[in-house]
Amino acid sequence: MTTTTAGPGPSVAGVGTLLRGWRERRRISQLELALRADSSARHISFIETGRSRPSQAMVLKLAEHLEVPVRERNSLLVAAGYAPSFPETPLRDPAMDPLRDSLDRLLAAYDPNPALVLDGMYDVVAANRGVALLLDGVAEHLLRPPMNAMRITLHPDGLAPRILNFRQWRGHLLERIERQITMSGYAPLRRLYEELAAYPVDAAHPEPPAADGPHSPFALPLRVAHGGRELSFLSTAATFNTPMDVTVSELAIETFLPADPETAAALREGAPSVTPAESGPGSR
Numbered sequence: 001m002t003t004t005t006a007g008p009g010p011s012v013a014g015v016g017t018l019l020r021g022w023r024e025r026r027r028i029s030q031l032e033l034a035l036r037a038d039s040s041a042r043h044i045s046f047i048e049t050g051r052s053r054p055s056q057a058m059v060l061k062l063a064e065h066l067e068v069p070v071r072e073r074n075s076l077l078v079a080a081g082y083a084p085s086f087p088e089t090p091l092r093d094p095a096m097d098p099l100r101d102s103l104d105r106l107l108a109a110y111d112p113n114p115a116l117v118l119d120g121m122y123d124v125v126a127a128n129r130g131v132a133l134l135l136d137g138v139a140e141h142l143l144r145p146p147m148n149a150m151r152i153t154l155h156p157d158g159l160a161p162r163i164l165n166f167r168q169w170r171g172h173l174l175e176r177i178e179r180q181i182t183m184s185g186y187a188p189l190r191r192l193y194e195e196l197a198a199y200p201v202d203a204a205h206p207e208p209p210a211a212d213g214p215h216s217p218f219a220l221p222l223r224v225a226h227g228g229r230e231l232s233f234l235s236t237a238a239t240f241n242t243p244m245d246v247t248v249s250e251l252a253i254e255t256f257l258p259a260d261p262e263t264a265a266a267l268r269e270g271a272p273s274v275t276p277a278e279s280g281p282g283s284r
Contacts, residue, residue, distance in 0.1 A: 015059065015080035020048040022066045025185065036065040056082045069184045070249035071120075088246035091125060099248065100126075106253065112267040113257055114233070120250030121188060122150045122177075133270065134159060134256070136226065149254070150177070154196050161202065164223040164230060170201070172220055221259045231266055232259035 023033055023044075030048070031041040039058075046052035047062075054062070059080050063073045074084035089095055107115050107128040114130040123146040135143065139157035142148075152158045154170055163169050177193045180186075222233045233256040243249035258264035 015054065015076055016048040016050045018076055018079055019054075019059075019062055019066070021185075022063075022068050022072075023048075025182065026066055028066070033062065033065060037061050054080055056080070056085075060085065067183065069186075070243055071246045072185065074246065086244060086246050086249075089248075091247060096247075103253070110255055112270075113255060115253065115255040116149065118149055118252045118254055119247075120184075120186070121148070121192060123148050125251070130256075130267065133226065133231075133267070134224065137162065148192075150192065150196055154199050156200060156202065159224070160199075162225045164225055165221070167201065168220060169222055222256065226266070227270070229262070229266065231263045233257060233263065234259045 023030070028036075029041075030044040033039075034041045034044045037044075037058075038061075043052065044062075047054050047058075056077065059076050059082065060073065063076055068076065070086050071088075074086050077084055091100060103117055103126055107117070107126060110130065111128050112130045114128070114134050116127040116131050117125050119125055135152070138152055138159060139155075142152050142155055142158050150173060153163075153173065154160055160166055160170075174193065174197060177189065177196070181189050181193060219234050222235060224231045224233070236255050236257065238253045238255075240248050240251065258267060
């Protein structure tokens with residue numbers, strides 16, 4: 001038994017409403033959620049309607065099976081009347097020294113390939129020297145802390161004029177944020193999306209042709225004009241497995257790997273000597 005009968009109260013009704021919202025967002029029935037959580041549809045119904053108060057363990061189990069982001073798991077616990085289980089430790093905190101050191105080593109290992117660490121709002125918290133190549137020509141106002149990778153990429157004063165397949169790349173990034181909003185329900189991310197989607201698209205950016213030349217057929221490349229030639233990158237994003245801290249749960253390591261030998265050679269030849277942010281993780 002993972003729930004206890006209780007009269008409806010603000011916290012009980014609140015957590016039930018929140019859990020129902022996450023279940024509906026994931027398009028999972030009460031019965032399916034019950035089977036995943038080793039419970040019953042009746043218990044889930046009682047929790048969602050406020051007739052039963054879930055235990056702390058039950059809240060966390062349901063949140064896990066609903067893939068609720070760590071930040072929102074704390075909100076569920078508070079709504080159920082429990083203390084948050086997951087700390088939110090600033091990257092500047094001395095307790096994060098091992099993490100920052102690891103991120104520094106990881107970023108350095110990717111040089112000269114561009115690599116950076118982003119938080120949940122796509123703000124840059126660390127970057128290696130290779131990123132400076134992508135920032136060439138970006139307006140100063142976009143490079144002031146906190147630098148936002150999405151604004152830098154899609155703003156007309158940013159990288160956008162140099163992206164040769166801009167409409168494709170813009171669509172990819174906006175879809176990525178939309179998926180994250182669906183998964184997280186995070187309102188500030190929705191506001192960022194609306195800002196980015198409102199940026200004008202230069203008419204000089206044509207619609208991409210159906211067959212995009214010799215570029216990678218298995219992943220969309222980022223094609224950038226630089227120094228009179230075209231550079232082509234494949235991007236990857238990595239996150240931490242089973243994070244136990246809100247800050248860590250929202251970090252992502254974004255890397256841009258050369259999609260062709262010409263880009264790899266250009267990176268080796270032109271590796272810049274300064275880090276664009278002149279900083280390591282958590283220095284904002």
